[in-house]
Amino acid sequence: MTNAITLPSQYDPRQTEAKWQQQWESSGAFHADPQHSGTPYCIVIPPPNVTGSLHMGHAFEHALIDVLVRYHRMRGDNVLWLPGTDHASIAVSAILDQQLQAEGTTRFAIGRDAYLKKAWEWKTTSGNTIVSQLRRLGLSVDWSRERFTMDEGLSRAVLTAFNRLYEAGLIYRGKYLVNWCPASQSAVSDLEVENREVQGHLWHLRYPLSDESGYLEVATTRPETMLGDTAVAVHPDDDRYRHLIGKTLRLPLMNRDIPIIADSLVDPAFGTGCVKVTPAHDPNDFIMGQRHQLPMINLMHKDGTLNENAGEFAGLDRFVARKTVVERLKAEGYLVKVEDYKHTVPYSDRGKVPIEPLLSTQWFVKIRPLADATLHALDQDNSPRFIPERWAKVYRDWLVNLRDWCISRQLWWGHQIPAWYVISETNGEVRDDTPFVVAMDEAEARSKAVAQFGEAIQLQQDEDVLDTWFSSGLWPFSTLGWPEDTPDYRCYYPNATLVTGFDIIFFWVARMTMMGQYFTGAIPFRDVYIHGLVRDENNKKMSKSANNGINPLILIEKYGTDALRYSLVKEVVGAGQDIRLEYNRKTDESATVEAARNFANKLWNASRFVLMNLEGQSPAQLGTPTPAALTQGDRWILSRYHTCIQATTHRIDTYGLGEAAKGLYEFIWGDFCDWYIELVKPRLQGTDPQAKRTAQQVLATVLDGILRLLHPFMPHITEEIWHTLHQVDDSQLLAQQTYPLADPAHINGDLETQFALVLETIRTIRNLRAEAGIKPGLMITALIDASADDAAILTTSAADICHLARLETLTIAPGVQAPAQVFSGVVGSSEILIPLAGVVDLEALVTKLTKDRDRLQREIESLSARLNNPKFLNKAQPEVVTAAQQQLAAAQQQSAILEHRLHALANHEKI
Known part of the structure; x- marks a missing residue:
């Protein structure tokens, strides 16, 4: 026997996540190459403010994007996820003005040059906090392409856009009523x-x-x-x-x-x-x-x-x-x-x-020509496509009612407006009627001014800066090298998808579509996936003003990045819907994230069991199982696995990310961990080498597929397990492997239905044992009164039923006879009978059932009193009332079952 290769007894997310985040980045695993094959798939990161710090909205949005990006990369697409930050004129200016005030001075006192020097110093020392925090999320972005809205390339794009709009008569300077x-x-x-x-x-x-x-x-x-x-x-x-x-x-x-x-x-x-x-x-x-x-x-x-x-x-x-x-x-x-x-x-x-x-003299963009072109693309080509579709109407209505866009801001940090006023001896200050030229730089401005006004001139650049959203509106293409015709721009523009919240449709989405359509002739992204908001434990929107936000780094430290990411995605019940994150602010505990951490531990422990039973062999060494050697349980798990592939792929392709996460949870925890691993233990521990090897092959095949399916959602733990399973070095990465493809030949709906009968039979026998107080380790007898069709299905899996239900003997036949005192349960058209004689102390059972019934009666009385109390009904939240009603119905149903059992025991009837 080859020595087993396995995992540590406990999963340590801190160590594992830091390790793979460093490895992914240092290896260039997510570096995009426009020359590579595959359909281009590009997402530009919605640029957070350089003043910001990670909040739950970032964690939620970026988890959704990373699922899409990792999935498409594994599907063979040529993927680029491009990161960056926004210079946030107003927010940075507020920080700097506060610092200067604390020093007893102002920006006007120190002058523009000194102020901008101080701003860049702040950006270098304090302005990259959000970037380092985003890295903690394990995002599969191409950090080599990180951009900043005031870097050299993007600044040139801003200058080009302003000049072109001005030359086309779409930017003007005028006196207008503005929001001040x-x-x-x-x-x-x-x-x-x-x-x-x-x-x-x-x-x-x-x-x-x-x-x-x-x-x-x-x-x-x-x-x-x-x-x-x-x-x-x-x-x-x-x-x-x-x-x-x-x-x-x-x-x-x-x-x-x-x-x-x-x-x-x-x-x-x-x-x-x-x-x-x-x-x-x-x-x-x-x-x-x-x-x-x-x-x-x-x-x-x-x-x-x-x-x-x-x-x-x-x-x-x-x-x-x-x-x-x-x-x-x-x-x-x-x-x-x-x-x-x-x-x-x-x-x-x-x-x-x-x-x-x-009333103020400002710079404006004539918005109607830009908005009309964008409306035409929406009405004629449904471009961009909104998911959910209802947001397209909101977007359209806003475009219809747009007014000219005031793009000048009376700040110094930002893109200074590229207009130079021509100052003469008779006109020594800038007034509303002072002539000006628009240019790419001062040299070009001087050349234009001289041509128009002669040599004896002075130039003074407009002191205002552009609205931050002007540069952000260029983001989908300026980050790819526009206005130059770069390989990145040719390959990755238009972008594939924009993932953003509905609250930013007007701020950003419409600005990008108008700018993209005008400057490139194309809407900048194919799809706009609108997600909801993160709500707190009281179902209120998380916000700074409400002081109810949750620092995601606290939850990452406590539960791990994968747990946080997965819990956020799994909470999405439909595209565009808000999610709720349960959180205890006194203990920094989250039931939602803890459940995801438990899922990670379940996967870890199940993988550890599998690895211990593969005898040191990788999936490649084990090979694929022979179809003839497969048991009914093997064929069932392979059918469920390929059905899961099919469903997960469809859900991600249609932006059903929450549904995909839930489906994976149900398959991995339920079908694979709770059922299949238990089913194969006798073969793994038995003496039949062929049966054992087949079980090992199926386990390895399905576990490998699970890790690939789950990787976009929980990248760190799946990367760690996959490396151990395949026994490869760090130069090979799960993140760069192919996503599973469903094989229709393995999908058998009839088999899944039949095997569901087997599993429900096992579950019912286990429940009956627990209700009767039968000791877990005691081997007992069971009889199943089944129709001929059900009997044939159950007989095929009789050994599995006996193993998992702890049965010494099992009789399956239509009309089977049973002793007088039995516990009974129904599964479909079959009745399960467990004889109690010699197995259960009937007197103790009556005592136990009586206590359970009395406890339920007290619960029923308490719930009934609450639900009959007008004060409770008027003051309680609707979901609280609904929960109480559901608890009452369940308690009444359980109480009725216990009453029936007690009556049957007293009268020596079938229980």
């Missing part, structure tokens, strides 16, 4: 605005007619902006005010006349049907201001204080000004009433303060 964040002192896009419902007030103000013939009453939630009113508007069909259209009002506090205008934007049902028009501080007012050519008076400094246009209120913070203005309006008789009013207030997602609609 006074905290970060920068414009923010509509997507960076969070609408919050707040309890505020509605102030009713009296505006007197200039001819002193009366007044109009207006209602507003922002009374401080009345200082910049340039009109009052009514609906043109509102009979109450039609006769006043064209007249003027005297603006309270400011003592200037403003017109009464008619506009269809006015809602006659809101307030009094009269609305104040402040074009420089409200989006709808801005539209009316343009339409009626009204003056636009900006009241605000960039820090949220009022400027000189506010008159005596200049210098006040906007919220202090609100209070002060209201007091003056009240004192002078212009305040009619104040109502409590619940309404929606837009907040800056980054600055966490209410945004201020502000």
